[in-house]
Amino acid sequence: MGYKILKEEDVVDxxxxxxxxxxKEFSVKQVGDGNLNNVYRVVNEQGESIIIKQALPYVKIxxxxxxxxxxxxxxxxxxxxxxxxxxxKHVVKVLYVDExxxxxxxxxxxxxxxxxxxxxxMKKYPKFSEHISSYLAKTFFYTxxxxxxxxxxxELVKEFINPHLCKITEDLIFTDPYxxxxxxxxxxxxxxxxxxxxxxxxxxxxxxxxxxxxxxxEAESLVHGDLHTGSIFANENETKVFDAEFxxxxxxxxxxxxxxxxxxINYISFEGKDFPKDxxxxxxxxxxxxxxxxxxxxxxxxxxLWKKVNDISFKDECFLDYYLEKYFEDMLGYASVVMxxxxxxxxxxxxxxxxEDLKVRSEVQKLILDMATNIMxxxxxxxxxxxxxxxxxxFIF
Amino acid sequence: MGYKILKEEDVVDxxxxxxxxxxKEFSVKQVGDGNLNNVYRVVNEQGESIIIKQALPYVKIxxxxxxxxxxxxxxxxxxxxxxxxxxxKHVVKVLYVDExxxxxxxxxxxxxxxxxxxxxxMKKYPKFSEHISSYLAKTFFYTxxxxxxxxxxxELVKEFINPHLCKITEDLIFTDPYxxxxxxxxxxxxxxxxxxxxxxxxxxxxxxxxxxxxxxxEAESLVHGDLHTGSIFANENETKVFDAEFxxxxxxxxxxxxxxxxxxINYISFEGKDFPKDxxxxxxxxxxxxxxxxxxxxxxxxxxLWKKVNDISFKDECFLDYYLEKYFEDMLGYASVVMxxxxxxxxxxxxxxxxEDLKVRSEVQKLILDMATNIMxxxxxxxxxxxxxxxxxxFIF
Numbered sequence: 066m067g068y069k070i071l072k073e074e075d076v077v078d079x080x081x082x083x084x085x086x087x088x089k090e091f092s093v094k095q096v097g098d099g100n101l102n103n104v105y106r107v108v109n110e111q112g113e114s115i116i117i118k119q120a121l122p123y124v125k126i127x128x129x130x131x132x133x134x135x136x137x138x139x140x141x142x143x144x145x146x147x148x149x150x151x152x153x154k155h156v157v158k159v160l161y162v163d164e165x166x167x168x169x170x171x172x173x174x175x176x177x178x179x180x181x182x183x184x185x186x187m188k189k190y191p192k193f194s195e196h197i198s199s200y201l202a203k204t205f206f207y208t209x210x211x212x213x214x215x216x217x218x219x220e221l222v223k224e225f226i227n228p229h230l231c232k233i234t235e236d237l238i239f240t241d242p243y244x245x246x247x248x249x250x251x252x253x254x255x256x257x258x259x260x261x262x263x264x265x266x267x268x269x270x271x272x273x274x275x276x277x278x279x280x281x282x283e284a285e286s287l288v289h290g291d292l293h294t295g296s297i298f299a300n301e302n303e304t305k306v307f308d309a310e311f312x313x314x315x316x317x318x319x320x321x322x323x324x325x326x327x328x329x330i331n332y333i334s335f336e337g338k339d340f341p342k343d344x345x346x347x348x349x350x351x352x353x354x355x356x357x358x359x360x361x362x363x364x365x366x367x368x369x370l371w372k373k374v375n376d377i378s379f380k381d382e383c384f385l386d387y388y389l390e391k392y393f394e395d396m397l398g399y400a401s402v403v404m405x406x407x408x409x410x411x412x413x414x415x416x417x418x419x420x421e422d423l424k425v426r427s428e429v430q431k432l433i434l435d436m437a438t439n440i441m442x443x444x445x446x447x448x449x450x451x452x453x454x455x456x457x458x459x460f461i462f
Numbered sequence: 463m464g465y466k467i468l469k470e471e472d473v474v475d476x477x478x479x480x481x482x483x484x485x486k487e488f489s490v491k492q493v494g495d496g497n498l499n500n501v502y503r504v505v506n507e508q509g510e511s512i513i514i515k516q517a518l519p520y521v522k523i524x525x526x527x528x529x530x531x532x533x534x535x536x537x538x539x540x541x542x543x544x545x546x547x548x549x550x551k552h553v554v555k556v557l558y559v560d561e562x563x564x565x566x567x568x569x570x571x572x573x574x575x576x577x578x579x580x581x582x583x584m585k586k587y588p589k590f591s592e593h594i595s596s597y598l599a600k601t602f603f604y605t606x607x608x609x610x611x612x613x614x615x616x617e618l619v620k621e622f623i624n625p626h627l628c629k630i631t632e633d634l635i636f637t638d639p640y641x642x643x644x645x646x647x648x649x650x651x652x653x654x655x656x657x658x659x660x661x662x663x664x665x666x667x668x669x670x671x672x673x674x675x676x677x678x679x680e681a682e683s684l685v686h687g688d689l690h691t692g693s694i695f696a697n698e699n700e701t702k703v704f705d706a707e708f709x710x711x712x713x714x715x716x717x718x719x720x721x722x723x724x725x726x727i728n729y730i731s732f733e734g735k736d737f738p739k740d741x742x743x744x745x746x747x748x749x750x751x752x753x754x755x756x757x758x759x760x761x762x763x764x765x766x767l768w769k770k771v772n773d774i775s776f777k778d779e780c781f782l783d784y785y786l787e788k789y790f791e792d793m794l795g796y797a798s799v800v801m802x803x804x805x806x807x808x809x810x811x812x813x814x815x816x817x818e819d820l821k822v823r824s825e826v827q828k829l830i831l832d833m834a835t836n837i838m839x840x841x842x843x844x845x846x847x848x849x850x851x852x853x854x855x856x857f858i859f
Binding site for chain 2: 210219222232235239271273275277278281285377381383
C-alpha cells in the first residue's frame with residue numbers, strides 16, 4: 066500500500082491535498098511524544114485548527130525492535146466513531162480517516178487540558194463524574210449483548226480483534242510487574258521492597274492472573290482499553306476521551322477500573338509532595354466524592370438504559386443487580402493491577418514520577434502497592450463504592 | 463460463487479471429477495436427515511467408502527424461512543482439522559474440503575454406531591471415558607490461552623466467529639425453554655407442570671441467563687459447540703466425535719457440560735421404559751461411574767498438560783486449581799440447561815421421546831427438569847464429581 070511516514074514538512078501539502086482545513090497559510094507543530102504515533106496540530110490563518118494522528122510502525126521507546134501493526138489507527142478511528150455515536154459529547158470527534166496512510170484527523174481540543182496535568186496540580190473538575198459516568202454507561206451498554214443484536218455484535222467483535230495492542234496490556238499490566246521482568250522500570254529505592262515483600266505475594270499474582278485471564282477471554286463490550294486521566298481532555302465544563310488505539314471487545318469493567326486506579330494513584334501521590342496539608346485534604350475529599358459519584362452515577366445511568374434491553378433473558382432488573390456485583394468486583398481488580406503497573410512496570414505516571422527524591426518516591430510507591438494489594442484481595446467483599454472510599458480515607462487522608 | 467446443491471444423482475460425477483475414491487462403480491445413499499445438510503455415503507466396488515456432507519442454505523425443519531450461512535461447513539471442517547490435530551484418534555478425519563460447494567468429505571464411520579442409539583439400548587462403552595476425557599482435555603488446552611500464543615489465538619478466534627450458529631444455541635438452549643415461546647415443542651401432558659411450576663422458577667431462569675451471558679462473551683477455547691451423544695460415533699474400542707458446525711471460541715466447559723447433561727437424560731429416561739429393574743440399575747451404575755471417570759480423567763489429563771503452559775502467569779498449578787473450580791461450576795450449569803432444552807424446547811432427544819405414552823413421558827420429563835433445576839441452583843457448592851453422582855443416585859436409581 067501507499068503508507069509513508071508523514072513528516073512535519075509534509076503536513077501542509079497533505080492538508081491542502083485532502084482539503085482538511087480552509088485557507089492558504091498553515092502552521093504545523095508536532096504535539097505528541099511520537100512514541101507510537103506522530104501527532105500534529107495544524108492551524109490556519111483564521112486560527113481554525115485540526116489534529117492529525119498517524120500510526121508509526123514501531124514503538125519508539127524501545128527502538129524499532131517492537132513493531133506494531135499500523136491497523137491500530139483504523140481500529141482507533143472506528144472505536145472513537147462508535148463511542149462517539151453513543152456518547153457524542155464526551156468523545157473526541159473524528160473528522161477524516163485515511164486508511165492508506167493509517168492516519169486520522171480529529172477536532173483540536175487544545176482549549177482543554179489533559180486531565181492528569183490538572184490533577185497533579187489539584188485542579189477540580191466539577192462536572193467530570195457526570196460526564197464520564199455517561200461515557201462509561203453508554204459506551205458499555207450500547208456495545209454489549211444487553212443492547213446489540215447478537216449477530217451484529219459478533220461481527221463487530223471480529224472487526225475489533227486487536228491482538229498486538231492487547232499483547233502490550235497483557236504483558237505490561239498483567240505480567241511483568243509481578244516478577245523481576247527485564248522490561249520493568251524500577252526505582253532503585255523500591256527494589257528491596259519489591260524483592261522482600263511485593264514479589265513474595267504469590268496470592269496477589271494469582272489474583273492478577275485471574276484478571277488477566279478475563280482480559281484475554283471476556284468479550285463483553287467495546288472498551289477503550291487505556292482509559293486513564295492521560296487519555297482524557299477536561300476543563301470545568303467539558304470532558305473528552307481520546308487515544309483509543311487499545312480498543313477491543315473486552316471486560317466491561319476494564320475502563321472504569323483503569324480510571325479508578327489512576328485516580329487513586331493521584332490521591333496517594335500527594336503524600337510525597339509539598340502542598341499544604343489542608344489543601345491536600347480538601348483535594349482528597351474532592352477525589353473521594355468524585356470516585357463515589359462516578360460509580361453511583363454510572364450504575365444509575367445503566368439502570369435507566371436497562372429499559373432498552375432487547376433480550377428477554379436479561380430484561381429483568383434482577384439480572385442487572387447480579388451483573389453489577391460482577392462488574393464492581395472486576396472494576397476493583399483492574400484498578401489494582403493498573404496501580405501496580407504504574408509503580409514499577411515499563412510505563413509510569415507523572416503523578417508519582419515527578420517526585421524527584423527517589424527515597425520519597427519509593428515511600429509513595431509502597432503505599433500505592435500496598436493499597437492496590439488490599440483492594441485486589443478484598444474486591445469480592447465490598448457492599449458498595451462508599452465502603453471502598455471509606456477504606457481509602459482510613460488508609461491515608 | 464459456484465455453489466449448487468449436490469443431489470443424490472450428482473454425487474457419482476462429483477466423486478469422479480474430484481477423484482475422491484478409486485474405482486468406476488459407486489453406490490450412493492443419503493444418510494443424514496437432511497435438516498441442515500445433505501449427507502451421502504459413497505461406496506466403490508471394493509467396498510471402500512467416504513461420507514460427503516454439504517451445507518444447505520436453510521434449516522429444513524422450519525422450511526426455508528430460517529436461512530443459515532453456508533460458511534458453517536468451512537468452519538466445521540476447520541474445527542475438525544484443528545481438533546483432529548490435537549486429538550487425532552477421537553475426531554472424524556476430514557479428507558477433502560470444497561469451499562465453493564460448502565462441502566466436505568470425511569472418513570466413513572459406519573462400522574460404528576451413534577452413541578445415543580447404543581445408550582438407549584443400555585449398551586456399555588468401556589473405553590469411552592478414557593477416550594472422551596482425552597478429547598475434552600486436549601481440544602480445550604491446545605486452543606486456549608493456556609497453550610496458544612495470544613496473538614495467534616486471537617486470529618483464530620476471528621476465523622471462528624460463527625454468529626448464526628451461536629444464535630441457534632442462544633435461542634434454543636438458553637432462552638425459549640424458560641417461557642412459553644412459540645418455537646417450543648411441548649408434550650401436552652407436560653404443559654400444566656410447565657405453567658404451574660417450571661416457568662415460575664424465575665430464579666432458575668436468572669441462573670440460565672448467567673450461563674447464556676457466558677456463552678455470549680467468554681472466548682476461552684475452540685469448543686465443539688454441540689457435543690452430545692448424537693455427535694459421537696462409538697463402539698467397544700473406538701470413539702469419534704463429528705458434527706462440529708457449531709464450533710466457535712466459547713466457554714471451555716460448554717462441551718463437557720452438554721455431554722454430561724445428555725448422559726443424565728439417558729440415565730433418567732429408563733424410568734419410563736420397560737427394562738428389568740436389575741438391568742436398569744446395572745446400567746445406571748455404569749453411567750455414574752462413567753460420569754465420574756470422564757471428569758476425573760479429564761482433570762488429571764489437564765493437569766499433565768499444564769506442564770506445557772507457556773504463559774508465566776498461568777504456569778503455577780494453583781492457577782489450575784482455581785480454574786477447575788470455575789470450570790466445574792460452569793460444566794454443571796451447561797449440563798442443566800441442555801437437560802432442560804431437550805425436554806420441551808424445539809429439539810428433543812429420542813432417549814425420552816421414544817417413550818410413546820405421553821403421560822409416562824411427561825413424568826420422566828418432570829424428573830429431568832427437577833434434577834436439572836437442582837443441579838443449576840447448587841452448581842457452586844459441590845466438592846467434586848463424586849458428590850454429584852451421589853446426588854444423582856439418591857435422586858433416582
